[in-house]
Amino acid sequence: MSSTDEGPPPTPGPDWSEIQQSAEFTELRRRLRNFVFPMTAAFLAWYLLYVLLSDYAHDFMSTKVFGNINLGLIFGLLQFVSTFVITGLYIRHANRKLDPVSDKIREDVEGGAK
Helix, strand or coil: CCCCCCCCCCCCCHHHHHHCCHHHHHHHHHHHHHHHHHHHHHHHHHHHHHHHHHHCCCHHHEEEECCEHHHHHHHHHHHHHHHHHHHHHHHHHHHHHHHHHHHHHHHHHHHHHH
């Protein structure tokens, strides 16, 4: 075998810039941003409220609800709850709005590569 014999030429891969500029990909990004940006803003506002109340509203946050449980502890635990709720909402959003579009893009890319 000579050094000039390199085998079959490589098959060209998908044109990623064309895929990125496609209507489907633009729609996928729009749907993702329509969920992520408002949800991020809402969560950060909720977290900032918790931090500000913890720092500046000691009397309010130390209000006993029952036993040794006060509002500060409840709000702190609700931070975890809100994280799980947001995760569940994102999963539902992705299953309904993002996955169908990304599956179509994948089919187009993989179908065109065959």
